[in-house]
Amino acid sequence: MDDIRFAVLGTGGIGRRTLEVSQHKDGLTAVAACDRNGVALDHDGLDVDELLEATEGNIASGPQSGPEQSSGDEPRDSGPEDDPDMAADGGTATAETADGVKQHGEQAGIVASSQGEPTETPIDDIIAESDAINAVLLALPNLEHDFIPRVAERFAEADYEGVMIDVLKRSRVIGMLDDREDLLKESGITFVCGAGATPGFLTGAAALAAQSFVEVEEVEIWWGVGLKSGYEDNRGTVREDIAHLDGYDIETAREMSEAEIEALIDEHDGVLEFHDMEHADDVLLERAGICDAEDVHVGGVLDVRSDEKPTTTTVSVTGTTFDGETGTNTFELDDATSMEANVNGPALGYLKAGVRNNRAGHYGVFGPADLMPGF
Helix, strand or coil, rough: CCEEEEECCCHHHEEEEHHHCCCCCCCCCECCCECCCCCEECCCCCCCCHHHHHHCCCCCCCCCCCCCCCCCCCCCCCCCCCCCCEECCCCCCCCCCCCCCCCCCCHHHHHHHEEEEEEHHHHHHHHHHHCCCCCEEEEECHHHHHCHHHHHHHHHHCCCCEEEEEECCCCHHHHHHHHHHHHHHHHCCCEEEECCCCCCCCHHHHHHHHEEEEEEEEEEEEEEEEEECCCHHHHHHHHHHCCCCCCCCHHHHHHCCCCHHHHHHHHCEEEEEEECCCCCCCHHHHHHHHHHHHEEEEEEECCCCCCCCCCCEEEEEEEEEEECEEEEEECCCCCCCHHHHHHHHHHHHHHHHHHHHCCCCCCCCCCCCCCCCCC
């Protein structure tokens, strides 16, 4: 496969780790990256090490008061379009850190890099250069459910021909992408959705484990993440996870201040446990014909005060074999593999698979299980 030139939208924890991990993958060259403050572009390849050092601490804070602006009137376009204060990793800016990032240079975020240029339209700036970009990884917040689908629509309306990858979590977003599939096909876009760890890596593992069976009865995904050293870079991810707790939803999670989030974490001694999460593994496995969405159950444990996983990540697939027996296949991740390894490694692997499919003329919306052996 020829060298793949790719862009990363959003330089919070997931975006930065994607750039870092890409240096260990053959055939990948990062040529563009953006956050809500600026954009870095180099068709010959970015200096990833310099960019990562400049954006260290590129994290979000709590909500900022102020009037919301309507779609199309936002001052920056890498946050949800009806919330101009949304930062690149899913949190929101505060008065103390008005750009939504910790400042580790003369300016905040990408514009602190010698490669960065300030802009009020970072996504549009990437789209303007998209003829030279084979793939785009969206490491953007999706606390507004339709934000990522709307970004995909903008690329399609600009006649982008290439691959788009996201690491979204919510089941309902898949339908929003499917609603845009005709537009994506017409443009020549191959969109691989839910391509991180879960959904993504573990969805693919379930699709493989299902091959032993003629009928799948149940899929159980149970994950464990230790996040102490990566908490600052992944506050947006934690905010999204909080929305899955009993008594919380997307809106309440979005509106929580950093102090309120810290209080919630203190209340649980740093360990949050989740059950029956609305994770897109369910609809992605259903659309691949593995099982019904209602038979998929996702939960896990997040420890923000320890780097050790609080529980082993497993995927268990129970079904009926060809000879009429009931069995369970279990896929287990080693506890030594980090969240970054299990999110960003697979995301870049799916990105490569997306490029192969795109070059073969396969356009539209694909889930990770669609790229695995058929059931």
